[in-house]
Amino acid sequence: MLNTGNNGTPSSAPQHASPKKSKFIQKSLLVIAFGLFAGAGAIAVVQPQNEPVVYQATQALDLPAGVTPLGSLSTEPFIHETRIRRGDTLAGLLQRLHVEAPGLQAFLTHDKNARSIYKLYPGRALQVALTPDNDLLWLRYVHTPADTQKGEAVSKWLEVRPDGQGSYVATEQSLAVETHVQMAEGVITSSLFGATDAANIPDAVALQIPEILGSKVDFMKDLRKNDRFRVIYETYSHQGQRVGAGKILALEFENQGKTHEAMWFAPDGEGGGYYDFAGQSSQGAF
Template structure:
């Protein structure tokens, strides 16, 4: 019933009046008690008795690709009034006659039906004349003046409208392919203009008493949760993309676990991951990706979990911060070539000295990030290292970056974690472009990919109970979705 009412509100005035009249007659007919009417009344009561309002029902998350959002079947697009079916009238008369079939009221109904049809037709024609919406597409080289001219409007209309601040900002910058909807009254004067500013906002300009007024209609956003799970066959990116994860979410996921897992070098076949994430929709139309709420990543048999808390930070399911003093990798995995091939561990042959670092093979120019915050103690060039940067993080930790094409920090600079310090190159004694990265703990070279890194603070004690509740709920959701996925395979 509620749906019917909303649908009703969406109809043009003329339809509303016609439908109201129809409704009155329909209820009149229903007053003659026929068996059919009673039976349907009873069955229609049942579902509302089963589902209680103000009760949260568990609805399983959908296994569905986010890149191909389903288009909503119901026509709840309030801006799309013109696309509403015009066969309504016929459908309702058919409904009317089916209700009355076989009854004595046949003749009366027929007469009323005919009168109604004529009335509807007149109303519809009047409405069309009065407020006809026409759509004008912006063509190449078009100006608002040109478009208004095509729409039969005047230069004064352009002038008046562009005195409104939002109209000035938006309508003077129209680009080919965009559309402006214009409604005029019977005298051919502009009554309403609408222009889609973005996927959710429409600028509406109305004219009343010779004055223009502008408003912005915003569609309400609806956040949906989705679940994806995938096993890695060749590389992380394609496994995630094949499972339907957007590029944005793939990078988010790599960043969340990037403190624990070196996505450039440590991903192996059969690693797997699952996540619950949000997507925003308006009128059933996909608008943008939202946050990852919970995730699990199993890398070389090691399981990592992440829960997003309301502070916007990620914590492991037990409440430890995901964030660490050092990034596992100073190069984004998406740049690193063959990030999956385990034979690629020492790609630079001809190295005489013992290899004391990690090599990342990527294109020249790939940005290199400071693995942690600290002070630049060297930024220079020599024939072995090529362009190099050393960063001292504290008395314990130092990191070194060799063979850069370009250095973007100087000795003495303070750098933040993740700050770009230069670009990958093939300077110095090398046979191919790569970054040579060293991680030194108390003067000793250590493997940055496996070393235990200092953790930052866990979730605040006062928030711990709340966090645990959320973590349990999301982890249970993740597990039940994983189980469903396995069952459906």
């Protein structure tokens, strides 16, 4: 039903919502806003998941037989070795080996039995054995790594030990070295000795090749590129280290397409020499 004014036209005044409806809408908006902020807050303060629990298991294992635990006291001597270099002095070598033996250098300098140490050959070995307290047990100077004595290869060294009375005693020692057989081959590219160096053949062995086949091959004029050779020779070792080389046992040399052979042969009780496969003696027979 329309309300009419005084002039009989419809009233143009706006209609207003009821107070109850307004309060309902306002409460609904507050609830939504509270829910959004609460959700955002909950997301912001989400605690990370607990770190995974790590379990560790340990087991003590027995050491194999013969293995000494770390930290255990050892009574075994400490053996040090150095190679003599050009320009080395006795004092410098003892210092390099951590030797602190009172009076040792003076003894080595003046004792006649230690005279072999007067000459320090580059490449030769000097060894010392020290106790855990750094006391000297012995000193060895291997002045002759390999030598032939009565037909047997031996190694010779000077050995110095404390005498228990505040001084030292020096003696010369020798021991038969181990003999091994080595084989090598090479190809000539520029020279014989260049090829032997490339094949790791000792110089003492390389020098024997022209001595043995010198009557058949002129090693100054006849060599050609791609000439080939094979050689079997002796080497000597002492305490697991190579100390020298011996004689050639067999040699095959191919020069300009022709092959020359030589083999070492020593009848019982007689001197040896080199022969080809036909039994003819080669130059350089012993």
